Structure formats: C-alpha cells, structure tokens
Amino acid sequence: MNNLYILLNALGYRLINPGLSLTASLTSLCLLSIAPVAAEPLAVEALLKRGYLDDYHSNVVFGYRIVTETEKYGARYTGNRLRCSNCHLNAGRQPDALPLNVAGMYPKWRSKNGRRNGIGLRIRECFVYSLDGIMPPEDSPEVLAVAAYISYLSHGEVIGNAPPGRGVPTLPDTGYDPNPANGKAIYVARCSACHGEDGYGKAGAPPLWGMDSFNGGAGMADVHRAAGFIWANMPLGSERSLTHQDALDVSAYINMQIRPGDPRKSKLLKLFESISGLVE
Numbered sequence: 001m002n003n004l005y006i007l008l009n010a011l012g013y014r015l016i017n018p019g020l021s022l023t024a025s026l027t028s029l030c031l032l033s034i035a036p037v038a039a040e041p042l043a044v045e046a047l048l049k050r051g052y053l054d055d056y057h058s059n060v061v062f063g064y065r066i067v068t069e070t071e072k073y074g075a076r077y078t079g080n081r082l083r084c085s086n087c088h089l090n091a092g093r094q095p096d097a098l099p100l101n102v103a104g105m106y107p108k109w110r111s112k113n114g115r116r117n118g119i120g121l122r123i124r125e126c127f128v129y130s131l132d133g134i135m136p137p138e139d140s141p142e143v144l145a146v147a148a149y150i151s152y153l154s155h156g157e158v159i160g161n162a163p164p165g166r167g168v169p170t171l172p173d174t175g176y177d178p179n180p181a182n183g184k185a186i187y188v189a190r191c192s193a194c195h196g197e198d199g200y201g202k203a204g205a206p207p208l209w210g211m212d213s214f215n216g217g218a219g220m221a222d223v224h225r226a227a228g229f230i231w232a233n234m235p236l237g238s239e240r241s242l243t244h245q246d247a248l249d250v251s252a253y254i255n256m257q258i259r260p261g262d263p264r265k266s267k268l269l270k271l272f273e274s275i276s277g278l279v280e
C-alpha cells in the first residue's frame, strides 16, 4: 500500500514535471522505497568525535561517559572506586555481562524493593548498592543521561522481550554447596594477579571487596549471580575456563570478605529517610 502510494506520487510528479524523464522518476521511486528503512544509530565512538550534538545525542554521550568514567562524571553520587562498566562490560554492550540494552523491559515489578520500577529507579538503585553511593534524584542530569544511553543501546530490541544474553547466565546446580576454601585457592591462582592479593584492586582492575567495593545490598553480592558473571566473563581474557563449581566457590569466597554493609539495614540511613524523604 505504501509502495503504491509512492509509485502514484512519483508518476504524478512526472506529470506535473514533464521535463523529467521516466528513468529519473523511476530512480526517485527506488530511492523513496529504500528511505523508510530505519537507519542504524551512529556508534558512540563516532558521536564522541563530533563537535556538535543535538540534545538527545548529547545526553547519550553524557550517559556513556557516566557509565565508563563513573568516578568523574557520576562523582556526585558515587561512594566507591567502581565504574558501571566494571560490571556492565564493554559499556553495557556485552551479552552475558549485564548488557544495558534493556529499556524495553521497564517498567518492571521488582521483589527487591516491592514496587514497580521505571528505568530511572533501576539506575538510581545501582548508585546506591553497586556504587555504594547516594540515590540521585529522579530528574538529575545523570539519571536522565544514563536513561538516554540505555534507550539508545536498546535500538532494534523488541519492547517487552528480554534481549539475548540479558543479565548473566544462570549456572546449572552442581549438586554441591559453595566451598569458600577451594574458592580461596582459585582466587590466589586465577584472580589475584589482577585484582590484588588483598582483593582491593590494582591499576587496571577494580576492587572485589573492601570499603571501595560494592556493598552488601548489590546484585553482585548474590553468590549465584556473581558466579554466573565470573564464569562467563572472568578471568578476563580466559573467560569460561573455570568449572561451574570453581566459579561458585570463588564467588562465595569473595562474598565472605569485608565490604560496606547493605544500606537498607542502616539505622543512620533510616534516620535520613525520615527527615528528608531523600531516599525512597
């Protein structure tokens, strides 16, 4: 129907422009029929090189910078040395590594906070738990920019359908409980060269525990979820080389170490909440 309309248009155009040859009309017809195909968005790397950006794309670029250099561009609300992209690998563009092309999955009910979450609240919660920071206001430039970046990454996904490789793989039940003693041996042999013997991170690799890591309420503090992340993505460069059981054991070891507490259990935070209404 659409094509017929275009054809009639092109012919009509020829009638009122008799000087134009039929070949020219047909060429324009071909061009018109290609035109409706949705253009691929420009890669962020290309956007970064542009001197001038429209409002939407400048938010996308700001969101990308917050995700990849959180300590600089998200500094107002962060509380540790992590970046979003330390866990959302390749700036949220890697399947099985918590990809961020999930705009079409929200709003979504979450048992974690017992309410429907829009993408804004989901972003704000990662600041509170994974970044062990404070909750940015809903309409802060940071939250709006990360939301723009997330919808940009979601281009081409089907709204309401989980994109392939969402989250991290769920490892099959090995039949054995996590064994942190074996986890410690795996950590020393396979992880400590990058993340440090003390787990506090080194230049180029983020902390896995200690007061500069994610807190006890973060998604990564869940032993099974972290095991799925570790199995699929670590050791960086030799991913998927650990057995499922080794991934589970090292995850249990990491999550036994000291880290900031879950802020939902903090009396001080409860006090702030009651006086300022800052944190929902």
Ligand code: HEC
Residues within 6 Å of the ligand: 067, 070, 074, 082, 083, 084, 085, 086, 087, 088, 098, 099, 100, 102, 105, 122, 123, 126, 127, 130, 131, 146, 166, 167, 214, 218, 219, 220, 225
């Ligand atoms: C310590 C690792 C870590 C860091 C750092 C981190 N996240 Fe996450 N994030 C996770 C995990 C794990 C999940 C999945 C948790 C769940 O399903 O409850 C997640 C989930 C999300 C989701 C929902 C994804 C989905 O599939 O629905 C969004 C959006 C998100 N994070 C945004 C951010 C932003 C923005 C930052 C930086 C401000 C950030 N995260 C920092 C670990 C992290």
Ligand code: HEC
Residues within 6 Å of the ligand: 082, 085, 086, 087, 089, 090, 186, 187, 190, 191, 192, 193, 194, 195, 204, 205, 206, 207, 208, 214, 220, 226, 229, 230, 234, 235, 236, 237, 242, 250, 251
């Ligand atoms: C070759 C270096 C290297 C090795 C070895 C390595 N990692 Fe990582 N790991 C990294 C880097 C770098 C990142 C952050 C990735 C990024 O920012 O793109 C990371 C991120 C992580 C994260 C998410 C961020 C955080 O700080 O919580 C976890 C969890 C993790 N690694 C666990 C492990 C475990 C467990 C092992 C051993 C089985 C391991 N890593 C081995 C380099 C390494």
